[in-house]
Amino acid sequence: MVFIIVAVDCCISDLSENTQLFAKSVAVLGSTEEDMALSRSLSQLSDVTSKVSQLHVEQADTDFYVISELIKDYVAIIQSIKVCRVYFCHLFVAPAGIIYFFAVI
Numbered sequence: 407m408v409f410i411i412v413a414v415d416c417c418i419s420d421l422s423e424n425t426q427l428f429a430k431s432v433a434v435l436g437s438t439e440e441d442m443a444l445s446r447s448l449s450q451l452s453d454v455t456s457k458v459s460q461l462h463v464e465q466a467d468t469d470f471y472v473i474s475e476l477i478k479d480y481v482a483i484i485q486s487i488k489v490c491r492v493y494f495c496h497l498f499v500a501p502a503g504i505i506y507f508f509a510v511i
Contacts, residue, residue, distance in 0.1 A: 411477070415470045422462035429455035 429452045436448030 411470065411473050414473075415466055418462060418466035418469065422459050422466065425455060425459040425462060429453075429459060
């Protein structure tokens with residue numbers, strides 16, 4: 407399960423890195439362009455793409471934290487259920503050591 411979380415985080419991180427590389431490429435292309443309107447547009451596209459890359463990084467961090475906390479809570483719930491089941495089984499043990507049928511559920 408941890409592998410899945412790390413894999414998703416790596417995919418989003420790779421997306422962020424590739425988006426940042428695209429932003430740098432567009433910025434270089436915009437700086438070499440002779441047409442001022444096209445150069446300005448490419449520069450703005452580079453800025454927007456760079457901001458999108460930062461959003462990808464922030465979203466990856468947030469998603470990793472939220473999913474990790476959710477899984478931690480699910481594991482805690484399962485452990486609580488196991489403890490309650492053990493307690494429930496001990497409650498209904500007969501003096502001869504036989505567990506009643508409904509305690510084994």
